[in-house]
Amino acid sequence: MKKSLIALAVLAASGAAMAQSSVTLYGVLDTGLTYSKGEESVYGMTHVGGNVNSRLGFRGVEDLGNGLKATFNLESGLSADNGGNYMNESGLTFNRTSTIGLAGGFGEVRLGRMLTSSYLAVSRYDAFGDTGIGASRAWSNWVSETEPFAALGAYPTRASNAISYTSPNFSGFKFGGEYAFGEQQKASDSRYIGVSATYDNGPLSLGLGFDRIDGNTNNGTDFTIDQTSWQLGGGYNFGVARLLGFYKESKFKDDGVGAAGDSAKFKTFGLGVTAPVGAAGEVRASYNHYRDSDAGETLKANQLSLGYVHNLSKRTALYGTYAYLKNKNKDGDNLGLELNGAMPGAGLSDSGAQHGLQVGIRHAF
């Protein structure tokens, strides 16, 4: 997506003096029809986005001289279908990004809330960019219903209370990481640590990520769960098509504060391809295999996604995506995995399957 930058002439507040600067107001609105079919067929409007997640943001750069720059970015999620904030139905919040940074020859240090570098390094190998009904569920950290892991919440695609570092580009090689404070009496409680390395050179792209959230011993329950993930992926652009693949593994471990030390693993293996069609089109396809091991039982699911994006301009596109997800039933149980952005109430068929269809429009400004 090409974000349109709004160049603004900026006048220093001190009346006479003028300063050169820029603030960019930008955003994306993306919605359309979502159809989900599992136990029930439910139609509705796409809530967050089918091609690029909806957002509204402000960002800017100030040149401090000597190669040093101050940066900021505030970005809120949007629910294009009703005007709300998709992470927080009650209103606009800069919960996608809220950073202040210093950038220079050393790279960039940012403070606040941001996408983690581990997530960024590998989620880009999902042919659907972790967006819409075709997206991989790798980063939703699905864990089957066995307690205590079901209550874990999502994989940390973003970290608050964080300090991040992104290296400069060394001939295509970059690395980065974040430390996010848990802000608990015990300093390791709820803290996040992540690191990443990426290599991008011509047609070749590689990414590697590792991250970990420490459980919170002060969470009012008798257990605390550490979440550790590692992931890697790559892509190669053959011109006629770009091949993509990734593997991600998240481990949840009860550290035994209260109950016995139990653990669960959620693994995703993804393959994808994107290919230009004519001057303005792109087809996308992906296959995801999911495997959840919990309490000695392994449950599996498979997903096929197929999509087409037609660019009306650099900023505006029409798109359509079809996806099919099948949870393998085993001893009357299954993983219960649904498609990303499935309509609530659709559920799964008796055989553990769900179909999804999205057609929509995406507009960036």
Added chain:
Amino acid sequence: MKKSLIALAVLAASGAAMAQSSVTLYGVLDTGLTYSKGEESVYGMTHVGGNVNSRLGFRGVEDLGNGLKATFNLESGLSADNGGNYMNESGLTFNRTSTIGLAGGFGEVRLGRMLTSSYLAVSRYDAFGDTGIGASRAWSNWVSETEPFAALGAYPTRASNAISYTSPNFSGFKFGGEYAFGEQQKASDSRYIGVSATYDNGPLSLGLGFDRIDGNTNNGTDFTIDQTSWQLGGGYNFGVARLLGFYKESKFKDDGVGAAGDSAKFKTFGLGVTAPVGAAGEVRASYNHYRDSDAGETLKANQLSLGYVHNLSKRTALYGTYAYLKNKNKDGDNLGLELNGAMPGAGLSDSGAQHGLQVGIRHAF
């Protein structure tokens, strides 16, 4: 109201390439003194607006070539007196408008949340523009306290999860409509359908609207209520004054899922006049008659509103409005209708009356 457009030079993010576009930041702040007298006299600051409802918005248009345009609009309500959002006290939300659209010779298709065309077609014949203490209560869908209709909520001036169509202008004639998904397992549950037709040619203006919300059979109660409205209005500008009139009827019908099929009707008949006074002033007056039929009983109310707007510029105005609403008591009961934006706690006098006064300032940017 003249909205000031902020024209912004837009640069495509792709570095070199430049694109012509514009994003408009706009808004209205409107507040002042509100005095309400019913059972009690209560003074305070106008919460939403006395002349134009307060708001903050972003909108833009992208020319896609071949007469096609992409449009977007995000607009939040504001509570000018305390900085909140009047529909959602907890924060800024684009609950007034959140749309992405495609416009061309065929008209415009928009997706998201928007004012319904039925409401737009007729509410413009309220001399007070459905704003402030002088506004008609036609679109608040008052239904007397008899259950189950009291719990119905407001008339749908806006629809979320909607697809709207607005026709091009055919010699003054336009039509439009919306379909809004209920996003329920049963596709008709909670869905909204509305259509409208308008004619505007020189001094003559006419509007017609129809809309319907299907009840939700899955709402956890033993009844479900369909709401069906139709409305029409017109105006004629004689130069020295513009005469306005409208009629609106909303019917609430329990479809008999659980309890017996009951129904209620709320009717409004409105007459108004606006007239320029000097170069910068306008007087406004309106009369509204309300009639609510529920469970065999018909309750009535009448409202008189008188206002003056003095424009300091195209963007800024001072205004004053006085309104009087009288519910007719019948067998110890009355409709309980209050003025729009009345101060909480004022209530109604023993005879069912309420007086209201607003003086304030409106500034558009």
Added chain:
Amino acid sequence: MKKSLIALAVLAASGAAMAQSSVTLYGVLDTGLTYSKGEESVYGMTHVGGNVNSRLGFRGVEDLGNGLKATFNLESGLSADNGGNYMNESGLTFNRTSTIGLAGGFGEVRLGRMLTSSYLAVSRYDAFGDTGIGASRAWSNWVSETEPFAALGAYPTRASNAISYTSPNFSGFKFGGEYAFGEQQKASDSRYIGVSATYDNGPLSLGLGFDRIDGNTNNGTDFTIDQTSWQLGGGYNFGVARLLGFYKESKFKDDGVGAAGDSAKFKTFGLGVTAPVGAAGEVRASYNHYRDSDAGETLKANQLSLGYVHNLSKRTALYGTYAYLKNKNKDGDNLGLELNGAMPGAGLSDSGAQHGLQVGIRHAF
């Protein structure tokens, strides 16, 4: 801090006509490391700001001719560490400022929500600008835990539903005041009244403020509490350093609706100094003495704050602040006062002390 103004060409919506105007988008992001040590040591990211509180705002001025101007300002607080709103974790709200005003030779009248003139007149004599861990607690209205005063909430640094007046500058002398409606059936319930006077001439600066909130007799409890404050302060700039001092006293009085007429007083005495260091630095130091008299018992606390601000530009600065607060234990009790913005969970040491350290970056745009 130099606020960058974004000058925007504004076109009147009426097509042809052009109008001169400007809307300013501005803001501050400020975060960094906060370390608090009391009963526990807790590390985290600064939530609101260590040097200038984080915010995002829009403001504008329209020239109405004849020396008259219309003004507006919408300003939301931000939590730079997580993207939320620090007064309202659920989203962006213009709870810092929401005003529409008319300015001219007579001064300025504003309507809506704003900082009170009493607070503005004297809080500027806190060497840390009532921001960050070094700030005086004078304006947090700490009252010890004795009921009913503990439930009082904060000193009203801002008023909603308000009308404010600010005088023009008479040779350095200005005065102002606000009246904020309580919007209750009894007009005096919950209303706010404040007045201020300031004198600024060359090196000398003086400020005086008085304000009062009437208790709410309709608050569902059997008592109602009036809060009355007066405060004064001054500063003198000797060139090598600027000396600052202030005194503030808030009195809470149960007006005896239910329980006996009780009262409490919270007094703060503050001294400070700021001094430039080189071309880009400033050191700051302050001492605050607190005294709370409640139910015949007087509890005391003392605070020392020391800080350094290094300006990378007019808009961007690095800073560090250390503060130490000591509550005097008396008969096993103490005032329980903590540093402003202390990490939750740090608490106080057995001797009633808390240390705080903040290092961070502030960027204004």
